[in-house]
Amino acid sequence: MESEFIAQLLDLGITGLFITYLVWANKIQTKRLDEYVARLLTTLATLEDEREKGFDKVRDRYDEIVDRYNTERDKLLNDITVKIDEGLRLIHQKHEEERIERLTRRPKPSK
Numbered sequence: 001m002e003s004e005f006i007a008q009l010l011d012l013g014i015t016g017l018f019i020t021y022l023v024w025a026n027k028i029q030t031k032r033l034d035e036y037v038a039r040l041l042t043t044l045a046t047l048e049d050e051r052e053k054g055f056d057k058v059r060d061r062y063d064e065i066v067d068r069y070n071t072e073r074d075k076l077l078n079d080i081t082v083k084i085d086e087g088l089r090l091i092h093q094k095h096e097e098e099r100i101e102r103l104t105r106r107p108k109p110s111k
Helices: 002-012 014-105
Strands: none
16 A cells, blocks of 8 residues: 555656655654644643742732721720720719819808
8 A cells, every 4th residue: 555655756757856855854844843833832821820829929929018007096995995084084083083173162052
């Protein structure tokens, strides 16, 4: 079968040789293209992994910053609440002292 094919190509003369060259060149080019695509896909996968790692680093940094500011905000709110409560307690205490002082100064009504 194969020898018949070769015989037919030889019968065609230069055209047979050219057809043989085209088939051989196509086979070589296809092999090169397949290797190139394989390398390209490997490189693409590597770049995709690096991009994902970069996104993860940015995401982790963002979470860290948000957590830090949330902690600072909670501490500030707690400090403000304590100071307001202390101020209100002092105001209430002062008001009670003034009320007691007014009551003790008030002259007693005569009967």
